[in-house]
Amino acid sequence: MVERTLAIIKPDAVERRHVGSIISRIEAAGFQIRAMRRMALSKQDAEGFYAVHKARPFFGSLTSFMSSGPVVVLVLEAPDAIRTWRTLMGATDPAKADAGTLRKEFAESIERNATHGSDAPETAAYEIGYFFAGVELS
Ligand code: GDP
Numbered sequence: 001m002v003e004r005t006l007a008i009i010k011p012d013a014v015e016r017r018h019v020g021s022i023i024s025r026i027e028a029a030g031f032q033i034r035a036m037r038r039m040a041l042s043k044q045d046a047e048g049f050y051a052v053h054k055a056r057p058f059f060g061s062l063t064s065f066m067s068s069g070p071v072v073v074l075v076l077e078a079p080d081a082i083r084t085w086r087t088l089m090g091a092t093d094p095a096k097a098d099a100g101t102l103r104k105e106f107a108e109s110i111e112r113n114a115t116h117g118s119d120a121p122e123t124a125a126y127e128i129g130y131f132f133a134g135v136e137l138s
Contacts, residue, residue: 003081004034004137006127008116011069014038018106019072022115025102026076029088035075035132043067049130052123058111065111073131082124085117 009022026033041049046066053059078084090101094113097104107113118124128137 002077002079003121003124004075004077004128005081005085005118005124006116006131007074007076007085009072009074010112010114010116011065011071012108012112013106013114014070014072016106018114022102022106023074025088026074029078029084031076031078031081031085033074034077034138035136036072037131038070038072040070041067049127062111075128075132075137082118082121086119089115089117 007026009019013019013022023033043063046063047054047059050059050063050066053062056062076085088102090097090103090107092103092113093110094103094107095110097107102115103113106115118127
């Protein structure tokens with residue numbers, strides 16, 4: 001089933017100029033980019049985006065990191081996009097990520113881990129709507 005997911009190239013990867021490499025990998029993997037924007041998240045924007053993680057001990061640190069510099073947000077489309085994108089990203093902790101995954105290649109740590117991907121259809125719908133209006137999705 002053709003599906004859409006929200007991807008973020010996080011501040012660590014933008015700062016280290018990995019945007020082009022990551023977008024190349026996205027296209028090589030067969031995704032269509034349906035929308036894309038470079039932007040800076042405020043602390044409040046990051047807190048709203050990660051609201052499900054509010055109770056986690058790393059919430060403050062994660063939202064500070066995500067608002068520490070610009071990100072690139074994208075809507076990716078492909079068959080089984082949510083699972084396929086998470087597989088391409090690799091495990092949350094780059095030390096545990098498989099060879100060939102984006103986090104293995106580009107992430108610095110479990111927090112500064114280069115990319116984000118929605119984890120379920122309901123999350124993808126919420127996250128896409130958090131950043132993009134319907135008219136921006138072609
Ligand atoms: P994901 O779905 O692989 O992104 O992982 P989670 O939903 O569990 O966590 C969301 C984000 O929080 C991760 O991508 C990391 O940036 C960060 N994170 C996850 N676990 C930890 C942790 O144990 N410590 C810190 N500092 N950050 C974490």
